[in-house]
Amino acid sequence: MPGLHRRNLCKFGAAVLASPPLLASFPATAQEAPIARPPAGALRGAAQGRVLAFKGIPYAAPPVGPLRYRSPQGLSPWTGERDATRAGAASIQTIPPWATWLYDKPASMGEDCLTLNIWTPALEGRRPVMVWIHGGAWRTGEGVAAGNDGTALARLGDVVVVTVNYRLGALGFLAHPTLKDPVTGAAANWGVQDQVAALRWVRANIEAFGGDPDNVTLFGQSAGGTSVANIAPNPANHGLVHKMIIQSGAFLGPPDLPDLAGAAAYAEALAAKLETTVPGLRGVPAERLHTTELALAREWGARNGGRVPVLPIADGVVIPAAPRGAGLPAMPLxxxxxxxxxxxxxxxxxxxxxxxxxxxxxxxxxxxxxxxxxxxxxxxxxxxxxxxxxxxxxxxxxxxxxxxxxxxxxxxxxxxxxxxxxxxxxxxxxxxxxxxxxxxxxxxxxxxxxxxxxxxxxxxxxxxxxxxxxxxxxxxxxxxxxxxxxxxxxxxxxxxxxxxxxxxxxxxxxxxxxxxxxxxxxxxxxxxxxxxxxxxxxxxxxxxxx
The missing domain is CATH 3.40.50.1820 (Alpha/Beta hydrolase fold, catalytic domain)
Structure with a gap:
């Protein structure tokens, strides 16, 4: 419970359902280290039992500096072998008391957070791929939290498990017309765009991890489940997802789902608190932006029945329609x-x-x-x-x-x-x-x-x-x-x-x-x-x- 930190002390036993430790706690020797060679670049992971783990894999450019409040940018392939034995930083967050039931405080946090993690039984073959979008009200969570370590699921199910870090809170879901991306036309839903960018990375690279890019299940819980309902219906994402699992997802609609005008008013209020313009928020230190927005959220929520427009919005670009009004696509659910x-x-x-x-x-x-x-x-x-x-x-x-x-x-x-x-x-x-x-x-x-x-x-x-x-x-x-x-x-x-x-x-x-x-x-x-x-x-x- 609160105050109990993740230790990953379990021994990897013979029982199928024994929960294994995080692989980074037991580094493999150089001889054992698996090397995956996707188009993105070679990755050195870690082996544990019958599962191989690759962590902290960047799927987009760091969304920092002028790339804050921009659609995720592509990465050039790296040269040499990249270390993929350690998780990347989680998005900056503050975990409320109830959320500590599921999430411990991340080991590291930062604005440079667009990474994913992969667990696979083997690098050969063509297994089903399961891409997990974590929940946390679009404000908390990470891909390597104790609850969503993919080792046991990959091993028992003979599937490739992928978990995704994406921008959260004020960094991921602030919206305003003046933030409009000159290439994509998006002015909102930066975190949802990150999730889609991760799916595109999976489509292009997962074969090198023994996964089938034509059999991808998108699954998530709470905000992650709602994200599944946001992503799958968009025709622009056709071919990225073939099956959907929605765990405790809220199919938000008005007034809980704000429009761009309501979200813009909130962004303007945040800019005023920070004595800058909305575009000027790109230059505010990330921690200061985060803590100031949390304080504003408490004030704003008290005046508006708890509703704070830091969450996905039906912007007509990234999310064409609110989940409650949109039909889910023709695929198993x-x-x-x-x-x-x-x-x-x-x-x-x-x-x-x-x-x-x-x-x-x-x-x-x-x-x-x-x-x-x-x-x-x-x-x-x-x-x-x-x-x-x-x-x-x-x-x-x-x-x-x-x-x-x-x-x-x-x-x-x-x-x-x-x-x-x-x-x-x-x-x-x-x-x-x-x-x-x-x-x-x-x-x-x-x-x-x-x-x-x-x-x-x-x-x-x-x-x-x-x-x-x-x-x-x-x-x-x-x-x-x-x-x-x-x-x-x-x-x-x-x-x-x-x-x-x-x-x-x-x-x-x-x-x-x-x-x-x-x-x-x-x-x-x-x-x-x-x-x-x-x-x-x-x-x-x-x-x-x-």
């Missing part, structure tokens, strides 16, 4: 949520039962109605249900199931549905109705120790088989049930990447969702690694007309 997403922000406990500081919860019935009404109007404006009807429906449904009905429990259930579950359900059934393969899941495995619920981010260590890493062991659990769940999920994710259908040894192929939204694959919890439920939370969904 795996999408889902955790059972109690909102607990991550409103009721997160460490394994000893201590509360981690979070966002303010409702204090009385009036504040619950007010918060539910504001969330309803921002998240699903087509709903005609009144806040009173919504709260009453959730209270009655919880009482019938014997679940808590106190204010915070009701608020978290409403938040989970409006921000995550309903968007995943709607996207899945709309995709199925279009005739495309679509699979819907709900991660239902509770946290270990005295923590409670199944919050946002809880599935990530199981997708990557990192649940036994010292950073997660006490939070995620390390028993036989957790081992079986991690194995089933890694098999499910990698088989989906291979052939478009998730499958595992226990239970076989997953059930696809129907065009009416029926068929949810429940993962973990009392029923074992996987089971099917027709509809989750059917009573509550009725109030939304779902």
């Amino acid at each position: 795996l999408i889902g949520t955790t059972r109690d997403e909102a607990a991550f922000w409103y009721d997160l406990l460490d394994p000893d039962g201590r509360r981690i500081p979070g966002l303010p919860s409702p204090t009385d019935e009036a504040s619950l109605l007010r918060m539910a009404g504001a969330l309803k109007d921002g998240s699903r404006p087509r709903s005609t249900a009144s806040p009173e009807a919504v709260v009453d429906a959730y209270r009655r449904a919880a009482a019938r199931r014997g679940e808590p009905t106190e204010l915070n429990a009701l608020w978290m259930a409403i938040y989970t549905d409006l921000r995550f579950r309903l968007d995943a359900l709607e996207a899945a059934r709309r995709h199925a109705a279009s005739g495309q393969p679509a699979f819907l899941y709900e991660f239902a495995h509770p946290l270990a120790g005295k923590a409670r619920g199944v919050p946002h981010c809880a599935e990530v260590p199981f997708v990557f088989g990192t649940h036994t890493d010292p950073y997660f062991a006490a939070k995620s659990g390390t028993g036989p049930a957790e081992a079986a769940l991690a194995r089933a999920m890694m098999q499910g994710w990698s088989s989906f990447a291979r052939a478009g259908v998730p499958s595992s040894e226990e239970g076989g192929a997953w059930q696809p969702v129907s065009s009416s939204g029926e068929g949810v694959n429940l993962l973990g919890g009392e029923g074992g690694p996987r089971r099917i439920e027709r509809v989750v939370r059917a009573e509550e969904l009725e109030v939304w007309g779902s």
Whole structure:
């Protein structure tokens, strides 16, 4: 939990699901060091067991100086062998208390952060490629965080795993017309452009790592899942992505997704605080820019219901349409949520039962109605249900199931549905109705120790088989049930990447969702690694007309 630093102390054992250490902790000898020779230039990685790792690979020019707030620029191939045994710097960030559940403080941070990392079973062959976009509200995270180390997934799934660092916060998502790139015409979404540049690098270079550039699955969680929904539909990105996995992605729409005008006002306010013009922000020291923007975000959010326009926007160039209004492209889709997403922000406990500081919860019935009404109007404006009807429906449904009905429990259930579950359900059934393969899941495995619920981010260590890493062991659990769940999920994710259908040894192929939204694959919890439920939370969904 907070204060626990990543040590990577696990020994690489015989068990398939044992979480291996970061490869940089156990440097290979010169004789063992694998050499990959992609068109970008030769790379010297590290070998560990049956997996080869290449880290800190630059995929675009450093976005510094005049290249700040510019579309990512290409790199010329390097000469000689480049050391790829150490991770690159993460984008500059400040991690809020709740985000420490998933992210330790990066070992290094800086504006020169456009690197990626690759784990592969071998340099020969043509394996499915899985490109991970980390979450963190477009403000935190990195490609070598303990939770998304790709070693176990690459080994068990026989896939090539790629993780990406991209520009975050004020450096990655400030937008203004005067920042318009003279070549691409983009004036926003610098971090999303970085993600696309990484995909283009993968397309051009991944064969040298044993990967198939014609079988790339883009997957991500939270902001990373939303990034998948932002990138895949853009015709300009055709051929870069062949399958999509969206984990707890919010399909943002107005007013949560700002337009360029709203984002521009924020950029102007930041420039005024720093006593410069918006173009002049390119010359402000990166750390000062970061800390000043965080202070402005607190002020701006207090005046605007928490909404701060430092996130992707539908600019018509990088993101042609908001995810909520855009159909996903014709390719297989795996999408889902955790059972109690909102607990991550409103009721997160460490394994000893201590509360981690979070966002303010409702204090009385009036504040619950007010918060539910504001969330309803921002998240699903087509709903005609009144806040009173919504709260009453959730209270009655919880009482019938014997679940808590106190204010915070009701608020978290409403938040989970409006921000995550309903968007995943709607996207899945709309995709199925279009005739495309679509699979819907709900991660239902509770946290270990005295923590409670199944919050946002809880599935990530199981997708990557990192649940036994010292950073997660006490939070995620390390028993036989957790081992079986991690194995089933890694098999499910990698088989989906291979052939478009998730499958595992226990239970076989997953059930696809129907065009009416029926068929949810429940993962973990009392029923074992996987089971099917027709509809989750059917009573509550009725109030939304779902």
